[in-house]
Amino acid sequence: MxxxxxxxxxxxxxxxxxxxxxxxxxxxxxPEVPQAIKALAGENVVLRAHATGVQIYVCGRGADGKSQWTLKVPEAELRDDQGALIGHHAGGPSWRHQDGSEVSGKAVARVESPDADSIPWLLVSATGHAGRGVLAGVTSIQRINTLGGQPPPAATCDPVKHKGKEARVPYRADYYFYAPAGN
Structure with missing residues (x-):
């Protein structure tokens, strides 16, 4: 019984x-995002990561000859929902997971952040992979919920006095990684 x-x-x-x-x-x-940065139909979220780091800008002259800060590279730690370190975000852009997998990509769409003092939200298309793991099959990445990261004012960049000077601007964002369904 x-x-x-x-x-x-x-x-x-x-x-x-x-x-x-x-x-x-x-x-x-x-996530709910503007149409311009929605992932493709048939792609599913395989990983969500919270990034905290810096956007590194370099002082120089733009194509128009005017002073400007140009993005050199991002540097950020990626953490899961519990706050555990799971990877890093770097230039390219690229993302490396602690399981050894990596994905690099190219921004294909952007929308301004709802916070005017924050970097835009992006849709990135994967252009390369390395290793085996959660990022190996990723085809799209979204950067959303950005906070901070905008370049310093152009007036603070004097290419004669500060050429090559770097500014490290703190930022936070959420990254959503997508792969084809069944991957």
């Missing part, structure tokens, strides 16, 4: 596994 306690003991692991799977599926739902 099965007692209520033994039934609960038997059902508890399966229930917990189902709840964990549901929570994981909900955690990887695509």
């Amino acid at each position: 099965i007692t209520r306690l033994s039934w609960l003991r038997a059902a508890a692991p399966a229930t917990l596994m189902a709840l964990a799977a549901l929570a994981h599926a909900q955690a990887l739902a695509p």
Whole structure:
């Protein structure tokens, strides 16, 4: 005869596994974003990472000959929803996961951040991969929920006095990594 306690003991692991799977599926739902930076149909979120780091700008002259700060490279740590370090974001742009997988890409669409003092939201198309792991099959990356990262005012860049001077501007963002369904 099965007692209520033994039934609960038997059902508890399966229930917990189902709840964990549901929570994981909900955690990887695509975010609400403007149409211009939506991932392609048939792509699913495989990873969400929270970035904290800097956008590094260099003082120089633009094509028009005027003073400007130009993006050199981003440097950021990537963390999961629990705050654990899971990777790094660098120039290219590129992203490296702790499992050894990497993806690089090229921005294909952008929309201004709702916060005028923050860098734009982007849709990036993957252009290269290395290693095996969660980023190996990534085809698109979104940068959203940006905070900070805009270059300093152009007036603070004098190419004669400050040519090559770097400015490290703090920023935060969320990155969503997409791969084709079933990948």
